[in-house]
Amino acid sequence: MSGATNVADRTAAPARKRLAVFKFASCDGCQLTLLDCEDEFLALTDAVQIVHFTEATRTSLPGPYDVALVEGSITTPEDAERIQRVRADSRFLVVLGACATAGGIQALRDFGDVREFTEAVYARPEYISTLARSTPIAAHVPVDFELRGCPIDRGQLLEVVTAYLAGRKPRIPDRGVCFECKARGTVCVTVADGTPCLGPVTHAGCGAICPAFRRGCYGCFGPARDPNTAAQIRLLRSQGESPEQITRVFRTFNAASAAFLAASSAQRPDTEEELHDAPA
Amino acid sequence: MTHQHDRTLRVGSLARVEGEGAMHIRLDGGGRVEQARLEIYEPPRFFEAFLRGRAHTEAPDITARVCGICPVAYQISACLAMEDACGVSVGGQLTELRRLLYCGEWIESHALHIHLLHAPDFLGYASGIEMARDHRGDVERGLEIKKVGNALMTLVGGRAIHPVNVRLGGFHRVPTRQELQRFVPELRRALELALETVVWVAGFDFPQATAHHRLLAVDAGDRYPVDGGSRIMTDADYGFRVDRFEDYVFERQVPHSTALYAELADGSTYLTGPLARYNLHSAKLSRHAATAARAAGLGAECRNPFRSIVVRAVETVYAIEESLRIIEDYEPPERPWVPVPAPPRAVRGVGVTEAPRGLLYHRYDLAADGTIAQARIVPPTAQNQAAIEAELCDLVEAHRDLDDLRLTELCEQAIRNHDPCISCSAHFLHLHLERT
Numbered sequence: 210m211s212g213a214t215n216v217a218d219r220t221a222a223p224a225r226k227r228l229a230v231f232k233f234a235s236c237d238g239c240q241l242t243l244l245d246c247e248d249e250f251l252a253l254t255d256a257v258q259i260v261h262f263t264e265a266t267r268t269s270l271p272g273p274y275d276v277a278l279v280e281g282s283i284t285t286p287e288d289a290e291r292i293q294r295v296r297a298d299s300r301f302l303v304v305l306g307a308c309a310t311a312g313g314i315q316a317l318r319d320f321g322d323v324r325e326f327t328e329a330v331y332a333r334p335e336y337i338s339t340l341a342r343s344t345p346i347a348a349h350v351p352v353d354f355e356l357r358g359c360p361i362d363r364g365q366l367l368e369v370v371t372a373y374l375a376g377r378k379p380r381i382p383d384r385g386v387c388f389e390c391k392a393r394g395t396v397c398v399t400v401a402d403g404t405p406c407l408g409p410v411t412h413a414g415c416g417a418i419c420p421a422f423r424r425g426c427y428g429c430f431g432p433a434r435d436p437n438t439a440a441q442i443r444l445l446r447s448q449g450e451s452p453e454q455i456t457r458v459f460r461t462f463n464a465a466s467a468a469f470l471a472a473s474s475a476q477r478p479d480t481e482e483e484l485h486d487a488p489a
Numbered sequence: 490m491t492h493q494h495d496r497t498l499r500v501g502s503l504a505r506v507e508g509e510g511a512m513h514i515r516l517d518g519g520g521r522v523e524q525a526r527l528e529i530y531e532p533p534r535f536f537e538a539f540l541r542g543r544a545h546t547e548a549p550d551i552t553a554r555v556c557g558i559c560p561v562a563y564q565i566s567a568c569l570a571m572e573d574a575c576g577v578s579v580g581g582q583l584t585e586l587r588r589l590l591y592c593g594e595w596i597e598s599h600a601l602h603i604h605l606l607h608a609p610d611f612l613g614y615a616s617g618i619e620m621a622r623d624h625r626g627d628v629e630r631g632l633e634i635k636k637v638g639n640a641l642m643t644l645v646g647g648r649a650i651h652p653v654n655v656r657l658g659g660f661h662r663v664p665t666r667q668e669l670q671r672f673v674p675e676l677r678r679a680l681e682l683a684l685e686t687v688v689w690v691a692g693f694d695f696p697q698a699t700a701h702h703r704l705l706a707v708d709a710g711d712r713y714p715v716d717g718g719s720r721i722m723t724d725a726d727y728g729f730r731v732d733r734f735e736d737y738v739f740e741r742q743v744p745h746s747t748a749l750y751a752e753l754a755d756g757s758t759y760l761t762g763p764l765a766r767y768n769l770h771s772a773k774l775s776r777h778a779a780t781a782a783r784a785a786g787l788g789a790e791c792r793n794p795f796r797s798i799v800v801r802a803v804e805t806v807y808a809i810e811e812s813l814r815i816i817e818d819y820e821p822p823e824r825p826w827v828p829v830p831a832p833p834r835a836v837r838g839v840g841v842t843e844a845p846r847g848l849l850y851h852r853y854d855l856a857a858d859g860t861i862a863q864a865r866i867v868p869p870t871a872q873n874q875a876a877i878e879a880e881l882c883d884l885v886e887a888h889r890d891l892d893d894l895r896l897t898e899l900c901e902q903a904i905r906n907h908d909p910c911i912s913c914s915a916h917f918l919h920l921h922l923e924r925t
Contacts, residue, residue, distance in 0.1 A: 234532040237507050238557020238650040244601060245649060247636035251628065254618045265605060266616030267504040267901075284532045314554045317539035326538035336744045337533055360557060360650040418647045422654045423825075424661040427550065429651070457543060462554065 226275040226374050229261035231295050233281030233288050234315055234343060238360040239306035240264055240280045245363055257374060272298025276373045282308040282343045284315060289340070289349060296350035301373045304346045305366070307359035307462040311431050314359075316343040316465035343465070354379060357412045359429040359462035365414055385409055385433040386426050389417035398425055405448050407458065410436035410468070431463035438472035452476040494518055498885070498897045503904060505606040505616065507558045508911025512900060514881060520889040525881035527874055527904060531911050540864040545571050545831045545855050546657055552851070552866065553651045558601075558910055561594040561642065562844035563851075564655040566866075569717050570851040571657050573732075574838025577829045582822040583659040588716040589669075589815045590645040590652065591842070595715065595808040596638030596679070597649065598845035599801045602908045603686060604631025607798050610902035611693040627689060630682050634805065637679040641812060644672055659826030669816040676816070680809045684781055687802040691785035695795040696899065698884060702758045702876045704765035707731075707843050713773040713807060714766060717842045722769050723759070731841045734850055740867065751872040758875040761847030762907060763800040767791055775814070778807035794880060794906040801845075801908075831859030844869050846908040870909045877907055 230240050244250060244265060260270040277299035283289050296302055307313050318326055323341045327334040346352055356369050356379075365381055372379035382388075386408035390397065398404040398420045406425030408417070412433045419426045432438075438459075445455050459473035498514040511528040536555055543551060548567040553560035565587055572579060579587075604627065605617030614620040621628040639649035645664060646652025654660050707714035708722040721737075722728040729737050740751045753759055767782075768790055774782060782803045791800060832855075839852045847869025854863040884903050888896055 232509065234534055236554050236557040236560075238554075238560070241507075241557050241650060244605065245635075245639055247632040247639070250632060251618075251621055251625070254621070259618060263502055263504050263509075264507060265505065266618060268615045268619070269502070269504070284534070288532065313534075314536075314539075314551065315534040318535055321539065323535075326535040327533070329538040329541075330533065330535055331742055333742050333744070336742065339533060343534075359554065360648075415648070419653045419661075422647050422660075422662040424653060424656075427653075454544070457547065461547075461551070 225256065225258040227260045227270075227273070228257045228370070228374075229272070229274040229277045229295075229299070230259070230264070231261070231277060231279045232263065233279065233292065233309070233346075234284040235281030235306070235308045235313065237264065237280070239309075239358075240278070242305075242361050242363050242366050243278070246367060249367060253370070274299045276301045276303060276370065278370070279304045279309055279346055280306055282312045282315060282345060283349055284340050284343045285338055286340065287338070292346060292349050301353045302346075302350065303354045303356065303369055303373060304352050305356050306361050307357070307429065307431060308343075309346045310355040310357055310466075311463040312343040312345050312465035314462050314464075317460060318343055319465055320460065345465070356381065357430045358414055362414050362416065382413055383434045384413050385436070386411045386413050386415070386417050386420075386430070389413045389415070390420050393417060393421065395420045398423060399444070399448075403448060405445050405450055405458070407441065409444075410438050410441045410472075427461065428459070428469065429462050431466045432468035436468050438468055438475075442472060442475065496893065498893060498900060500897060500901060503901065505609070505905060506909045506911055507556070508909070510909065510911045512881075512897075512904060514885055514900060516885065516889065520886070522882045522885050525878045525885065527877050527881070527909070529874070529911050537864045537866065540861050543861050545574070545853070545859050545861060546829075548851075548853065548861065548864070549655050549657065550651075555866070555868070556910055557650050558598055559594060559844045559846070559849075560651045561591050561646065561655070562842055562849045564652065565591060565716055566840045566842045566849045566851040567853075568655065568657055569840025569842065570838045570853050571840075572829055572838065573840060574836045574853055574855050575829045575831055576836075577658065577827060579659060579827055582820060583663075583826070584716070585815050585819065586645060586660060586663060587655075589812055590642060590655070591716045592808040592812045592815075593638045593641030593645065593649075595845050596805055596812075597635050597642065598638070598908075599805045599808070600631050600635035600638060602845075603690060603798055603801050603805070604628055604635070606908070607902075607905050608690065608693075610898070610905060611690075611798070627686075630685060634679050634682050634686065637675050637809075640675065641672065644668065656826055657829040659822070659824075661825060663821055663825045665821060666819055669819055673813065673816060676809055676813050680777065680806065680813070683802065683806045683809055684777065687781040687785050687799065687806060690798050690802050693798070695793060696884075696902075697887070698794055698880065698903070699792045700760060700764060700794050700876070700880060702760045702879065703753060704768050705759050705761050705848060705872075706765045706769045707841055707848060708769075711773060713770050713775075713811075714843045715808075715811070717840065721841065721848070724765075724768060732839050734839060734841065734867075735852070735865075738850075738867065738872070740871065750875045751867060752875055758879055759872065760876040760907075761869050761872050763797050763804055763846075764791065764794060765847070766843060767800045767803070774803065775807050775810040777810055778803050781806050794903065797906045797908075831855055833857055835862070844910070846870065846910050847873060868910065870907070870911060873907050873909070877904055877909070880906075
């Protein structure tokens with residue numbers, strides 16, 4: 210950009226920040242969360258210029274982008290290339306939700322044979338182009354912030370967007386769901402009802418919704434920082450969960466996250482012996 | 490004016506639809522459509538493959554992740570199919586609560602589509618955001634209605650996207666009467682706003698078009714179909730039981746799409762969604778919804794797909810009135826769920842509900858250990874894909890004198906008539922029969 214243009218920019222109204230939203234393999238729920246900010250959406254669109262957001266507008270302007278929000282995981286060769294271009298065009302790259310941060314539910318293909326999966330779903334698998342694994346965005350490009358959840362929380366999304374537009378770090382705690390249960394005064398479903406609950410090892414952010422509905426946490430925000438999954442597994446076993454059930458509990462929307470992958474793999478029959486030492 | 494050369498209309502990335510699709514239309518030198526395609530390139534996610542081996546209780550939460558726009562549709566269709574497989578009937582207030590949750594999804598999804606995704610086509614804007622500069626009040630009204638739908642889903646389901654409270658047999662926790670009653674003022678306000686929206690959209694200019702396809706919708710007895718039913722109705726002289734769905738509907742795969750095409754056994758294309766529901770069931774609409782429909786100029790039959798936005802607005806009124814009725818009659822059930830144990834033998838179950846954009850079919854085969862042996866899901870947009878393409882052909886031939894830009898815009902608008910949910914359509918497709 211030339212010096213003359215810079216001077217002209219300064220004398221004009223300050224340019225609005227440019228926000229873009231991109232989708233990869235996903236359910237669209239995390240980007241829908243932006244449209245679910247009903248009270249804030251129009252104010253946001255006044256404050257920033259939405260230059261690319263296919264779900265909401267036909268307008269699509271090229272980069273650079275001040276902030277790019279990316280939903281979804283990488284599952285095709287084309288998308289592996291596309292994310293490189295998005296990264297190159299974006300000052301801050303914020304990835305949204307379990308697909309973008311952990312590979313999502315579609316990472317369950319990692320435990321099977323994707324060719325067999327394709328044949329199971331499509332009669333003409335040769336028309337289908339897909340990768341053997343579903344990978345998070347950070348496996349392909351550097352990421353500035355990972356917002357967790359399946360789906361993400363609306364309040365947290367607003368915090369992250371506001372923070373990057375204001376040039377500060379988002380205030381998103383990485384503690385466990387148990388903390389949120391205590392904060393909202395929910396009776397512990399494990400202690401009171403003996404309900405299996407992943408709260409101790411799951412990342413906070415949802416506001417501990419499930420226990421408030423008398424349901425155990427099912428881990429949709431993925432692992433908390435340094436989760437003690439060994440203790441969690443012992444607890445689940447003591448509640449009567451079978452190794453198969455425990456494997457499935459860790460293999461949902463964040464199955465390919467390191468901590469949950471290790472926990473679910475620890476339940477394989479060949480390693481089960483070690484776990485028999487655990488107090489039942 | 491006749492174009493002397495071939496024309497191609499192409500939209501590489503369809504906007505204001507859910508998921509990733511493209512449009513490709515080719516006309517020959519005489520202006521006849523050689524090919525009209527709605528191309529779905531959404532990457533496949535293989536739900537049907539990885540559902541195998543999962544516990545029967547997991548289907549509602551896992552299949553919700555097919556679609557962030559209509560997760561309740563997936564959850565309830567999955568519940569109905571599993572309960573059918575296990576020989577359990579839920580009924581009573583638990584079914585009413587499901588319908589209430591589902592109404593929340595209709596309100597949210599319809600309000601989003603009407604105000605932010607579809608209305609900009611009629612008023613000439615690239616988006617609801619741009620439209621808000623000149624029509625701020627209309628967009629704000631839409632967002633307010635949408636918010637009430639989300640609040641209703643949060644109240645009953647715990648959150649609006651991928652609700653946590655649904656389980657086989659009912660809910661983890663049911664609301665008290667007082668919790669629901671507290672929501673009545675918001676719904677009353679939303680009803681007024683939704684009635685304003687019917688008047689607003691009824692005043693749009695609608696291009697001439699006629700949908701000639703068969704129409705399919707769930708038959709829910711004396712009720713407008715939302716949360717399921719045991720039969721499917723058509724506009725021909727037949728209907729069929731839900732468990733005969735795969736005898737009447739066939740799917741085939743085509744190279745240009747990760748979704749499969751559905752068609753009826755006789756090879757005819759069909760349409761599901763608001764137009765089909767309205768044409769087959771308009772007599773069952775609630776009082777305000779029926780009055781609003783008449784005032785908006787909808788007769789007993791409406792075959793113009795461009796007027797689907799009016800039908801959606803009427804259905805929004807219906808979903809709000811229905812929510813008010815359910816809350817008024819609500820008595821908390823004795824227990825939040827009925828047990829749905831898997832029988833110790835191989836069983837099969839089917840479930841069908843009306844997602845905001847159309848009929849959603851689930852079928853599960855369970856192994857004797859209660860895990861899923863096979864899953865099949867037929868989402869609404871896969872069913873509508875062939876009908877949408879047929880409508881594009883008619884539309885392009887009728888308007889071939891328009892320049893490419895205007896004709897392309899008109900085609901995009903026509904696709905949005907059906908609120909396509911492309912993420913859904915790519916994910917669950919399972920070939921049953923291939924025909925060329």
